[in-house]
Amino acid sequence: MCCDCCGVTQQKVWVFGIGAIFAISGLLFVIWWPGFIDNMIMESLPLTPTSKTYDKWIEIPIPMYMRMYLWNWTNAEDVKLNGAKPNFKQCGPYVYREERTKMDLEFNENKTVTFKQRRTWYWEEELSGGKQDDMLTLPHLPSIAASISMRNSPKLIKMFFNAALNENGGALYVTHTANEWLFEGFYDEFLHYAMSLNNPLAPPIETDHFAWFLNRNESKEFEGVFTIHSGVGDLKEMGEIKFWNGKNHTGFYDGECGRLNGSTSDLFVPNEPKEKPLTLYITDTCRIINLEFSGQSYEIEGIQGWKYEITPHTFDNGQRNGNMKCYCSAEKQAANNCPASGATDLGPCADDVPMYLSADHFMYADESYANTITGTEPNYERDNFFIIMERKLGVPLQVNAAVMISLFIEEDTDIDILKGLPSFYAPLFSSTSQAVINKELASELKLALNLPAIGRWTGVGFLCVGCILIIVGIVLTIKRKWRGQAAADRAALINKDLGSTSNTPD
Helix, strand or coil: CCHHHCCHHHHHHHHHHHHHHHHHHHHHHHHHHHHHHHHHHHHHCCCCCCCHHHHHHHECCCCEEEEEEEEEECCHHHHHHHCCCCEEEEEEEEEEEEEEEEEEEEECCCCEEEEEEEEEEEECHHHCCCCCCCEEEEECHHHHHHHHHCCCCCHHHHHHHHHHHHHCCCCCEEEEEHHHHHHHCEECHHHHHHHHHCCCCCCCCCCCEECCCCCCCCCCCCCCEEEEECCCCCHHHCCEEEEECCECECCCCCHHHHECCCECCCCCCCCCCCCCCEEEEEHHHCEEEEEEEEEEEEEECCEEEEEEECCCCCCCCCCCCHHHHHHCCHHHHHCCCCCCCCEEECHHHCCCCCEEEECHHHCCCCHHHHCCCECCCCCHHHHCCEEEEECCCCEEEEEEEEEEEEEEECCCCCCHHHCCCCCEEEEEEEEEEEEECCHHHHHHHHHHHHHHHHHHHHHHHHHHHHHHHHHHHHHHHHHCCCCCHHHHHHHHHHHHHHHHHHCCCC
16 A cells, blocks of 8 residues: 555545455454354265265274284193193284275265275284294184083083094194284194084084184175265264164174164264264174263374273173173073173174173173183273274274183083183283374364364454554544645645635725
């Protein structure tokens, strides 16, 4: 603005005009911008082939790690020969970097998306607390599972089974390397024998090799087919699982305990109340897991998140919460033989093998589990299953998904490998999936979270500038300090005097 070439009136138009523009713009930013930008961000969240959410969902952009622990049975021979109390030592962690990729995507007309998930694991020796060639002794699950399936058979049949078990590699425990137990697998003589029988009454046996994650690395088929809501048209449904393998019920547990709901852990409903629990469905656990609001907040990479974690109720079987009784089968309920609180019976999804899901080291579990063995030492900070969640956009900032799988072993006097044993819960392996948001994704998230405030404070700045300009204009007007105002006043005074003189009579 060139004040030297502007008259007083022009100066006033410029100052008051610009001041009004700044003030009105600032007022609009303060009132309208936060809601507008929030709506724009929320509208960009639903899962579509062109949304920003899509790329981050199709392949998780932050580093994830699976920390595996194997429980070495240190006194297996003493237990077998003398009935000693079993002792287990947790070995590891054996750490693998994990990549998740969604495969075979299909966007459906009902605003859902169907996909398969492929997980790929890469060995991370520098992060591990053990070597892949560590020799570890664990219960021989194939032999024990087969023996358990024969427990209620007639004695004559059990006698023939026992002879076959002894002659074909049956064992209470075996020793192999950590890598063989986890991914590589080992040839198992008893499995080979069981395959050759082709027994139509027994679960199908597809291989004579055994490992906890055999043939799972890079497989897109293992976890099944998921169908989730895309969030299009209803953000409150975003990421909610609708079907798994074409069904909305797992079939493993009765009623609500088998109903599918919650997230597959990759996509969460945004803008939920912070007190609302997080619900996850993880295929390996055969059930949903509710993480309760802890009331604790944490700042990660400059972003505030709230902690959601398991509680003593998470793996209850009806003793603490009557609604959880459906995790105990109707038959066991009728016989008053439900598992004690703290561990979920995985038998319904493990061909009736008495395997149990719990927090690591039997944390929160009834003492009857850990008391059958020695070697477990629960530690809340280490063994807790939790997610720290930014709730507005539904983004996990940190994940520590820790669980343990154990096997219930008890005596059977008709089967040699189980004869003379105490009853005990043998921990097999513990798994912890860990992830923390990286700086790049955190920067994007912070920008999205701060845009409403940035607009609001920009509006406040504009409003202040506008008000200052208007006030300055008012002061200059009152004090008559505009550039050229004095000359204009003198000219006006001279004109007034001349006018008065010319009107004086001769």
